[in-house]
Amino acid sequence: MKDNSNKGSLAIHIITPFIVCFLCVGIFLVVMIKPSDKIKVYMNLAFMDDLKITPDGTRGLVIKENEIVNNYSGETNDTGEFIRPKFAELYAVIKSDAFELDVPVYWGSDRELFERGACQSSGSVLVGEEGNTVISAHEDTFFSELSTLKIGDIITINTNYGQFTYKVKELIEFKKDDNKYVVPSEETKLTLYTCKKNVLGSSDDRIGVICELTEKKFYTEGET
Amino acid sequence: MKKFSTYLPSLIISVMLVFLIIISVLMVIIDINVTAKKSIALTEKNNISSIVYSELENYFNDQYNTTGVPADAYMDAIDENYINSVVNLYTETMFSSLKSGEATVFKIPENQNLENSIENFFSTYADESGYEKDETYEKKLDETIDSAYRIIENYCDVYKYSSLQKHGVLTKVSKIYSHINILTVACIAVSAVLILILLMINRKNISVCLYWVGISSLIAGFFGTFPSAFLLLSRYFDAFVIKQPQVFKAFTSAMYGLTKAFMSVHIAVLSIGICFIILYVTLNKMLKNKKSTDC
Numbered sequence: 011m012k013d014n015s016n017k018g019s020l021a022i023h024i025i026t027p028f029i030v031c032f033l034c035v036g037i038f039l040v041v042m043i044k045p046s047d048k049i050k051v052y053m054n055l056a057f058m059d060d061l062k063i064t065p066d067g068t069r070g071l072v073i074k075e076n077e078i079v080n081n082y083s084g085e086t087n088d089t090g091e092f093i094r095p096k097f098a099e100l101y102a103v104i105k106s107d108a109f110e111l112d113v114p115v116y117w118g119s120d121r122e123l124f125e126r127g128a129c130q131s132s133g134s135v136l137v138g139e140e141g142n143t144v145i146s147a148h149e150d151t152f153f154s155e156l157s158t159l160k161i162g163d164i165i166t167i168n169t170n171y172g173q174f175t176y177k178v179k180e181l182i183e184f185k186k187d188d189n190k191y192v193v194p195s196e197e198t199k200l201t202l203y204t205c206k207k208n209v210l211g212s213s214d215d216r217i218g219v220i221c222e223l224t225e226k227k228f229y230t231e232g233e234t
Numbered sequence: 235m236k237k238f239s240t241y242l243p244s245l246i247i248s249v250m251l252v253f254l255i256i257i258s259v260l261m262v263i264i265d266i267n268v269t270a271k272k273s274i275a276l277t278e279k280n281n282i283s284s285i286v287y288s289e290l291e292n293y294f295n296d297q298y299n300t301t302g303v304p305a306d307a308y309m310d311a312i313d314e315n316y317i318n319s320v321v322n323l324y325t326e327t328m329f330s331s332l333k334s335g336e337a338t339v340f341k342i343p344e345n346q347n348l349e350n351s352i353e354n355f356f357s358t359y360a361d362e363s364g365y366e367k368d369e370t371y372e373k374k375l376d377e378t379i380d381s382a383y384r385i386i387e388n389y390c391d392v393y394k395y396s397s398l399q400k401h402g403v404l405t406k407v408s409k410i411y412s413h414i415n416i417l418t419v420a421c422i423a424v425s426a427v428l429i430l431i432l433l434m435i436n437r438k439n440i441s442v443c444l445y446w447v448g449i450s451s452l453i454a455g456f457f458g459t460f461p462s463a464f465l466l467l468s469r470y471f472d473a474f475v476i477k478q479p480q481v482f483k484a485f486t487s488a489m490y491g492l493t494k495a496f497m498s499v500h501i502a503v504l505s506i507g508i509c510f511i512i513l514y515v516t517l518n519k520m521l522k523n524k525k526s527t528d529c
Contacts (some may be wrong), residue, residue: 026245027449034453054401086462111402 048110051154073116073126074099077167082229086172092136092227093171096121102130102137102169104145104202106160113152115145115167128152128202133190136227137167138174144196146203146218153204159219165200172228176200176221183217191218198223244446247428251450254425256458257501260390267495268411270329273488274322277392280487283318285480286389290317293385301378303355305313310383311351319343320390328395328404335408338398342387349379392484441517448510454506462497466490 030186050190052071053222060184076099095117098135114127123129128147136143159165164190183206203218239401266272277283290312294305320342331338356375360367387396408416429447436442466470471489474481 022241023445026455030245030248030449031453032457033245033459037249037253052398079323110406114400116500 015065047154051111053074054151068211074121076085076100076170076208078103078114079170079229080168082168082173085230086227087230088226088228090172090230092139093169097132100127102167104128104167106159106163106165108163109155111152113147119146125151134192134194134201137169137200138172138223138228140196140198142193142197142199142201144203145194149204149207153202156202156204156219157207157217159202163164164224165202165221170229172226174223175225176229177224178219179222180220181217182220183215186214186216191220240435240442244432244442247432248446248450251425251428251447251501252454252457254421254428255450255454255503258418258421258425258457259454259496259503261414261421261494263345263499264411265418265490267492270326271383273325273329273393276487276491277321277484278318279323280483282392282480282484283314283321285483286321286392287312287314287449289478289480290386290389293389298420303352303378307351307355310344311347312386316343316345317386317390320386321392324391324395325393328393331395331399331404332408332411335405335412337404340387340395342383342390343344348382352379352382360470389478389480392480393488394481441514441521444510444514444517448507448514451507451510453501453507454504455500455507458500459497460505462493462500465493466497 013213015048051170074094074096078100080103093101098120099117099120100114101117104113104115116127116129118132119129130137130143131144132147134144139144147156149156159178159181161181165176165178167174168177182201182203184191184203191203200221200223201218202214202221206213206217207216215224287309291305291309294308295301298304301303323343324340327338327340343501353375356371356378357367359365360371365371391397395404395527398407427441433440436446464465474485476485
C-alpha cells in the first residue's frame with residue numbers, strides 16, 4: 011500500500027508540470043488575441059512608409075503632408091469658409107474615444123494614400139459641408155477599430171478651417187458594389203466605412219457608420 | 235502534495251508565478267536594453283550611418299532626371315558624421331518622447347555646407363543659363379533646400395520615430411515605458427507575495443514550496459528559452475518586409491539583441507528551476523530516510 015501511495019505521489023509530481031504548462035499556454039493564447047491584432051496594426055503603421063523607396067509619392071503623385079491644427083484656442087464661429095484641398099493633400103484628422111490612434115484623412119482615393127491614412131472620396135462634400143462626407147480606410151491599419159464604434163459615440167474631425175463633431179447614428183453593412191451609402195445626399199452626414207474583417211482573405215462586404223453633424227466650429231482669423 | 239486543498243491553490247499560484255517571472259524578466263530587459271544609449275550604440279555598431287549615406291546617394295542619383303540637381307550637390311556637402319549626428323538625435327528625441335509621454339518635435343541640425351552647395355549649384359546654373367535670380371529662383375532654391383533636409387530626415391529616421399509619433403503609437407507606448415521601473419518593482423513584489431502565500435498554504439510541508447517555485451521557474455524558463463531560440467535560429471526577423479535597408483538593419487539588430495538577452499536570462503531561470511526541483515527531491519529523500527530510520 012505504501013508502494014501504491016509512493017507511485018501515486020510520483021505520478022502527481024510528474025503530471026503537475028504538464029498541467030501548469032498547458033494552463034499557461036491556454037491562458038496566453040486567449041489573452042493575446044486582441045493585443046496581437048493591435049501589435050500587427052502598430053507594425054503596419056510604423057513600417058508602411060518603407061514600402062516607398064522615396065518619401066514622396068511615386069508615379070508622379072505629389073502628396074502634401076499639411077500640419078493639421080490640433081489645439082486651436084482662438085475664437086470660433088458656427089459659419090465660415092471651407093478650404094478645399096487638392097488631390098493627395100492631408101486635410102483632416104479623425105479622433106474618437108473609440109479609436110486608439112488619430113486617423114489622418116487625405117483628399118482623394120489612391121493606393122498610396124490608403125497606406126498613409128484614410129481617404130475621402132473627392133466626389134463627396136468637405137467635412138462640415140452640407141451633404142454626404144464619405145471617408146474610407148483599410149481595416150488592418152487606420153480603420154481597424156471602426157467596428158468598435160457604437161451608436162451615440164462621438165467623432166471629432168479637425169481640419170485647418172475648423173473642428174467638426176459628429177455623433178454615430180447608424181451602423182451599416184453593405185456589399186462593395188452597393189453604392190447607396192456613398193452617393194451624394196441632401197442630408198448632412200458623415201459616412202465612414204471599411205472592409206469587413208475576413209480571415210480567409212479580402213472581403214466583398216463593407217462595414218461602417220453613418221454619423222450626424224452635431225457641432226461646427228469654424229476657426230476665425232486670429233490665434234491658432 | 236496529494237491534498238486537494240493545498241494542491242489546487244498551489245497550482246493556481248504556480249501558473250501566476252510563470253507569467254510574473256516572464257513579465258518581470260521582460261521589464262528588466264527593456265529597462266536595461268531599450269534606452270537611447272544602447273540604441274545609439276547599436277546603430278554605430280551596425281554602421282547604420284554608412285548605409286544611410288549610400289541610400290541617400292542612390293536616391294539623389296535616381297532623382298536627378300526629375301529634379302535636375304546632381305547628387306554631388308548634396309553628397310559632397312554631407313558626410314557620415316553629419317548623418318550619424320542626425321540618426322543619434324532622432325534616437326534621443328524618440329526616447330525623450332517615450333520618457334515624457336509628450337511628442338517632441340524633431341529639428342534636423344542645420345548643415346551650412348549643404349545649403350551653400352545647393353545654392354552654388356543653382357547660382358552657377360542660373361549664370362550659365364542666363365536665368366534671372368528673381369523671386370521664383372529664390373523660391374525654388376528654398377524648396378530644394380527644404381526638400382533636401384526632409385529627405386535626409388526621412389532616411390535618418392531608422393527607428394521610424396516620425397511614423398510612430400504621427401499615428402499616436404508613441405503616446406500609447408510611453409504610458410508603459412515611462413513607468414517601467416515601477417512596473418518591474420511591482421512585478422517582483424507580487425512574485426514575492428505569491429511565494430509567501432505558497433509557503434503559508436504548504437506550511438505543513440514547506441519543502442513542497444521548492445517544488446512549486448521550481449516548476450514555475452522551469453516552465454517560465456522553457457517558455458522564454460525555446461521560442462527565443464527558434465526566432466534566432468530561423469532568423470525570423472529577416473522575413474519582415476522593410477524596404478529601406480537602414481531601417482531593416484536597425485530593426486532586425488535591435489530585435490535580435492533583445493531576443494538574445496531574453497533567452498539568456500531565461501536559460502538562467504530554467505537552471506534555477508531545475509536546481510530547486512533537485513533540491514526538493516534531495517530534501518524529500520533525506521526526510522523519508524530520516525523517518526524510516528526513526529521508525
